[in-house]
Amino acid sequence: MKKKNTIFALSSAYGKAGVSVFRISGPDALDILKKLSKKKKFTPNVMQYSDIYHPLTNELLDSCMVVFFKAPKSYTGEDTVELFTHGSIAVIDAVYDALSKFETARIAEPGEFTKRAFLNDKLDLTQVEAISDLIEAETESQRKLALNNTNGQLSKLYNLWRDKLVKILAWYEASIDFSDDEMPINVIDQNNKNLEDVINEIEKHIKTSSVAQLIKYGLDIAIIGKPNVGKSSLFNKIIGQNKAIVSNIAGTTRDVIDAIIDVDGFKINLSDTAGLNSKTNDKIEKKGIKKALEKAQKADIKIYVIDNLKSFDSKQVDKDTIVLLNKIDKKSYKKIPDGILPISVKDNSNWKKFWNLLTFKIKEKMEMSSDATLTQQRYKNTLESVLMFLKTALTEQEIDLKVENLRLATDAIGSITGRVYFNELLDEIFSSFCLGK
Ligand SMILES: Nc1nc2c(ncn2[C@@H]2O[C@H](COP(=O)(O)OP(=O)(O)O)[C@@H](O)[C@H]2O)c(=O)[nH]1
Ligand SMILES: [Mg+2]
Structure with a gap:
């Protein structure tokens, strides 16, 4: 039996699309292209229009664009062929079937094209x-x-x-x-x-590496505060969906609710938490509060929401905390201490200021040096x-x-x-x- 040293695979996603791309790499790539197209000559690196046929039945499979890359000037460092077919499931299946009929070719394993590129010194790890x-x-x-x-x-x-x-x-x-x-x-x-x-x-x-980890896995932001101050309302407004239940009944949010969002190109894991209610006897609410405190401790940035100045607890605040005094549509204040931003989630007051502050804090954390990052x-x-x-x-x-x-x-x-x-x-x-x- 001949050695199956030439590999092939669909390189674009399987499904309906404008174009689908097949890659064939290995010593027989060019020979396979010649047989598929019934043409004898291909100039390297020049894309050309060609019909392709099934090697056994001779049936026309598709009219497509094809290109041949001669070793070592290809992604894998081997002779490589790319077929750009119509992006149809039926065409993809037919081309797969045709390619699998070549004795020296087999379907590539995941990552195998890149592995060959590495083994041929095209890329390092x-x-x-x-x-x-x-x-x-x-x-x-x-x-x-x-x-x-x-x-x-x-x-x-x-x-x-x-x-x-x-x-x-x-x-x-x-x-x-x-x-x-x-x-x-x-x-x-x-x-x-x-x-x-x-x-x-x-x-x-x-x-x-710590910045790279934040960029890859996302920055954790937790919304914390007493019950009923508007945490869930704020969470929903930030993510642009009604994911968390909003109600005037204290203790509505019992578990941590998470959402992944993109803020100015950065991945953010945003969490809404149960209100920090020290008076509750409800077992489940207590568990939720414990979880909220854990989330807050782990968060990279905290948004601490209050709805009156009397309940402000400075113990909740550190340099990574944004303090919001919510519901200013309902109540006006003569003087608000520095570091507390008055807003209304309901009528949008100061929303832009809050957003600028939030994106500033995010960018501060995600600042990437121009050096190589681990x-x-x-x-x-x-x-x-x-x-x-x-x-x-x-x-x-x-x-x-x-x-x-x-x-x-x-x-x-x-x-x-x-x-x-x-x-x-x-x-x-x-x-x-x-x-x-
Ligand atoms: N007037 C006013 N009410 C608000 C505002 N934000 C939230 N609320 C209301 O406050 C109540 C509690 O809100 P919720 O988001 O569930 O608070 P949480 O317990 O902190 O999650 C709900 O009835 C909200 O409609 C606001 O900016 N102004
Ligand atoms: Mg809530």
């Missing part, structure tokens, strides 16, 4: 993972974050550190083989200093062990142990970009991809 993030991105900030890393910014940084460590390692190794008077003066001091610099840079870089938990875990090895190498007096720890650190950094890699790690990364990528 940080770029692969950034592409996966880009496909998953739903907000503008997630798109920017992922795109920053698809061009290899992160790998450049990690490779730079790796190269520095290899140099430091080389000097330490040299000092084992040579006597002190053969070595340039101060070389060990300089080496230690260089090592300290790398440690500082890695520590600084790890700090950028986006994956895998990188963070690895860099933390790299730091441990480097710190041991720095403080260790025994030169052999210094060298050993530096080697471990160098290998660990290499595993981030895939310079040193393990099969399980690769399988894990590529299996999260969708089919056709």
